[in-house]
Amino acid sequence: MSVDVAGLGDIASISGPTLRQRMRANRGLLVIMTLVLVLTTLVALAQSQQKAGFLDPDATDKSGSRALATLLRAQGVTVIRETTAAGVAADLRTSPDATLLIAPTGPVSDSMLAAVRDERVGHTVLIEPDPFVAQEFAPWAESGRRSGSTDEVAPGCAFAVATRAGALLPVGTTYTATRAGILSCWNGSVLDSGTVLDSGGGVTVVGLSPAFTNSELASSGYASMTMGVLGRSSTLVWWLPSIADPLQVAPGEEQPSIQDLVPSWVGWALLQVVIAMLLVIWWRGRRLGRVVVEPLPVVVRATESVEGRARLYRRGRARGRAADALRISTLARLQTRLSLPRTADVATVVAAVATRTGRTDTDIAALLSPGSDPTDDVGLTRLANALDALENEVRHP
Amino acid sequence: MVVTGRAALLALLLTAPVALVARSWGAVLLVDAVLLALLGADASLAGSPRALTFARTGDHTTRLGEEAVVTLTVRNIGRRRVHGILRDAWAPTAGVAITRHALDVEPERLVRVSSVLRPVRRGERRPDLVTVRSLGPLRLAGRQASHAVPWAVRVLPGFPSRKHLPSRLARLRELDGRVALMVRGQGSEFDSLREYVLGDDVRSIDWRATARASDVMVRTWRPERDRRVLIVLDTSRTSAARVGDGTRLDASMDASFLLGALAGKAGDRVDLLAFDRAVRADVRRPGATELLPQMSRALSDVEPLLVEADAHAMVAAIDARVRQHALVVLLTALEPSALREGLLPYLPGLAARHTVVLASVRDQRLEELAAMRGDAPAVYDAASAAQAIATRDRMTALVTRAGIEVIDATPDEIAPKLADRYLALKAAGRL
Secondary structure (H helix, E strand, O other): OEEEOOOOOEEEOOOOOOHHHHHHHOHHHHHHHHHHHHHHHHHHHHHHHOOOOOOOOOOOOOOOOHHHHHHHHHOOOEEEEEOOHHHHHHHHHHOOOOEEEEOOOOOOOHHHHHHHHOOOOOEEEEEOOOHHHHHHHOOOEEEEEEEEOOOOEOOOOOOHHHHHHOOEOOEEEEEEEOOOOOEEEHHHOEEEOOOOOOOOOEEEEEOOHHHHOOOOOOOOOHHHHHHHHHOOOOEEEEEOOOOOOHHHOOOOOOOOOHHHHOOHHHHHHHHHHHHHHHHHHHHHHOOOOOOOOOOOOOOEEOOHHHHHHHHHHHHOOOHHHHHHHHHHHHHHHHHHHOOOOOOOOHHHHHHHHHHHHOOOHHHHHHHHOOOOOOOOHHHHHHHHHHHHHHHHHHHOO | OEEOHHHHHHHHHOHHHHHHHHOOHHHHHHHHHHHHHHHHHHHHHOOOOOOEEEEEEEOOEEEOOOOEEEEEEEEEOOOOOEEEEEEEEEOHHHOEOOOEEEEEEOOOOEEEEEEEEOOOOOEEEOEEEEEEEEEOOOOOEEEEEEEOOOOOEEEEOOOHHHHHHHHHHHHHHHHHOOOOOOOOOOOOEEEEEEEOOOOOOHHHEOHHHHHHOOOOEEEEEEOOOOOEEEEEEEOOHHHHEEEOOEEHHHHHHHHHHHHHHHHHHOOOEEEEEEEOOOEEEEEOOOOOOOHHHHHHHHHOOOOOOOOOOOHHHHHHHHHHHOOOOOEEEEEEOOOHHHHHHOOHHHHHHHHHHOEEEEEEEOOHHHHHHHOOOOOHHHHHHHHHHHHHHHHHHHHHHHHHHOOOEEEEEOHHHHHHHHHHHHHHHHHOOOO
């Protein structure tokens, strides 16, 4: 549509491409983007099958414990992985003599302990327990220092598992027993209550958390020690306390949310700032007219092929060819300089150069005649410089 | 509808009352509804950017390196004042430094906006759309529309070798006999008889005329006039090579302008042909004064193409244009592969019918590469360049043997060298 008003040009309305046209024009791009999306989803799904997590009996990464769990299952132990206190309690109810492992993967709250406390347990294993857990299950174990010994240590106690495992590297936390009768092995890396306790089953405190991981299980005497500690009964409840446990907060109580912590006006202010930002987007997003495109003529660098061939020579180590090219060009220039015909052969040029410069024939022939090709790049550079020097001598004898 | 930074700033300033006083959904909604209404009202009060008419006036042609001014006349045919920004968009190589102009035009008034073009490329430069953003009285929001206002500025190729023209014209006048230096051999065409003055060559005395007249008469000679000169520009892939500041084709055009201007002044008839696989530009029998403008115009939008030249068709086109003996100047490249597959087989035949000059723009970088020393990559470069130079020299020898004059010169030198060769051929009477 165009209207001519007062003889002053046209008003022509301009319309851009429609969404449909744009989709059609970018069909290839859309297909590629969809493919990439599908592929990344597939890869992510495949990776999510491989679990990772510290001391997790299903995790196959370095800090996981899949290896140990598999070994235990091969020995006929049923390993049950639990992440909630309620689940642990249910498991212990069904198999009262089970061994309970508490891993240091998250905080254990009062209400979680309360859920587990009343169940009967065959044996309890604590791996580097936090003070709260230690207070509950092993008040007689006092946390010591981190042990970083690089020498293997003998068990030095009467604990049957320890004597079977023999000497091992004590990496982790050491504990001190504050009650008589507790077996302290490997300088306090493992404490075992033995039969001293009156209530329920025994408790073992293990400070060697690396011993349970996939990467370290095979080293030192760790496999023997961990299997001995965990394989005492036919069922093992493997508890990985988690921050997401619903029992982290006691029932009936509610955690303060972030909304309760910030003043009420912040939300409204944020809302208004977001609206202002939307206006900024609107303001900056609208172009003053479309982008101007322009087809440009083709320009090729003239020496492109020459430089390409040079790189090809270099990669192919074609020093012979390169040397020949340099010699031939020097020969051509010498012929002109010495007023020799273009058809003059190398011997003639050599003789003429010899009389001009006073150098020996053999010396010049070695430079100019083909055959003695340089064996390395340094030799080629030297040849180029020697040819230059010779030409200079001819020019200024 | 468009909004300005002021609108966003206003929305941001409203944060304080919203946070301190309002603090409810209804209040926020009310505040922002008022803001939006304000924006809408401001936009609707802005003068309509569609109710404008445009016309352009100004330069239609310019030469590369010079300026052109194109003026856009804006007329407001709406009822409201249009106040805002106008963008007169041109292609980037048109070299328009300022494309955005403040616009303020009352109803039924005219405003002129000038764009200064400093083109960086020859050919036809066209403007893109004219976009007007008209803002409301509060400058919070406005409306925007684009208009197509066609125009074209033809950018003629540069003629940097123009500086060589006066000296070459002086040489031409010496040849032409306008300067008292009449020696036989300066031309072969008989001009006139005149009285002998001291210093004239005794060999040019015309004895028969002397016998008839009472004085000793000498013959004067002048160079031939009305000879045909055909300049052929090769626009195939070898002309796309960047040599110095421009492409090989740019330097070739410059050389053809100098030769054309010179030959035109010498009274020869100059034709021009740009060819790769088909005719790209064709100038036939221009008038003496129209020669340079026509050549510039024809070559202004000729660009190199990445195709191999069709030598057979090129020679056929040459033969169709010049039937009698002529000076054929081939502005191409001494590129061994392109020449051997292309023109080389046709050159002897062409040289038998015409006087042929093959002019090629040389790349100095090749010589620089050949002189490189230092580390291994440099020496490999030098070896490769030396080989390229050797093949080029062999090619030159081969072409020369076919009876063709070869000029191989750098972009700065090719134009004067070609002009000198033309003068030498003219002096020798070989045209």
